[in-house]
Amino acid sequence: FKLFGIDFLSANSGEIVVSLLYHRTLDAAWSQSAAKIAKELDIYIIGRSRGQKVVIGQDYVTEVLNVADGEFRFQYIENSFTQPNSRVNEQMIGWVLKNLADTSSDLLELYCGAGNFTIPFAKKFRKVLATEISKASINAAKTNMLLNSVKNIEFVRMSVEEFVQALDGVRVFNRMKEIEIASYEIHTIFVDPPRSGMDEDTCKFAARYENIIYISCNPETLARDLALLCQTHTVCDMALFDQFPYTHHAEMGVKLVRNSVL
Incomplete structure (x- = not known):
């Protein structure tokens, strides 16, 4: 309902942040539904509307890069x-x-x-x-x-x-x-x-x-x-x-x- 966009942010570990973009205010019912979906799919969900950001879980994934026999860890933040x-x-x-x-x-x-x-x-x-x-x-x-x-x-x-x-x-x-x-x-x-x-x-x-x-x-x-x-x-x-x-x-x-x- 009034969902106009979805963004995906993932890491090689399997962590996924899914951002749902709306043309409406997100209420408690939305948060309950999003929390249920996040648990079922083992993902993090973020709801965004004008002036509003609701985070179910966390708003970042952790990526591990293997470079030149070294391992580097990075937090990738949603919307950056x-x-x-x-x-x-x-x-x-x-x-x-x-x-x-x-x-x-x-x-x-x-x-x-x-x-x-x-x-x-x-x-x-x-x-x-x-x-x-x-x-x-x-x-x-x-x-x-x-x-x-x-x-x-x-x-x-x-x-x-x-x-x-x-x-x-x-x-x-x-x-x-x-x-x-x-x-x-x-x-x-x-x-x-x-x-x-x-x-x-x-x-x-x-x-x-x-x-x-x-x-x-x-x-x-x-x-x-x-x-x-x-x-x-x-x-x-x-x-x-x-x-x-x-x-x-x-x-x-x-x-x-x-x-x-x-």
Whole structure:
């Protein structure tokens, strides 16, 4: 009755969150019916209507990723971004790890989401500084850091534009007051932007660093950004990941090294 959409979130363990979207207020009778269905199917159910969220069980699943002989645990929260194909996701993380040499320096990550890449990368670097504009994703990233007993990551909720201003001393942000930017020795930047890619200013910012690793979910905007990045850097490795079989969508990974370093 007035149900207009259903979203599914699942993990390899078999955990499933089903979100039911309504054009009506959910009452006690709905909660009783949903609880009965959740028990019968061994799933979690979330009811959503305008200004209302009713959770039967929990609003997340726990995913386990096996990457490079290591195991990583992540909480995937309903209604937030996650990598949809876990097995291909493992391959993506593994490919990037192979392109990250063990180093005593630090890593900068833009668009970190819930820490999907950040947490496995932390074992390769002394410290990791990661930024993301979504508050929900930052909170999830901090939870996932604790789940994996990782302690050398600083997650900061701010846009790329704000972060560049903080890094260059143009503006002072309270969110950065406990982070000593000067203590970071960053030679590598990792970016995983949305389908729109990076704008010209962000590309110029990324070009400050010797090594750039770029994961893209849109080859067209990737090609546009590479036209800028290749003015200072050279592509030395590339991979394609088919997250969405039987569709035209594809994920790509590119590693670039500054020309003066080659």
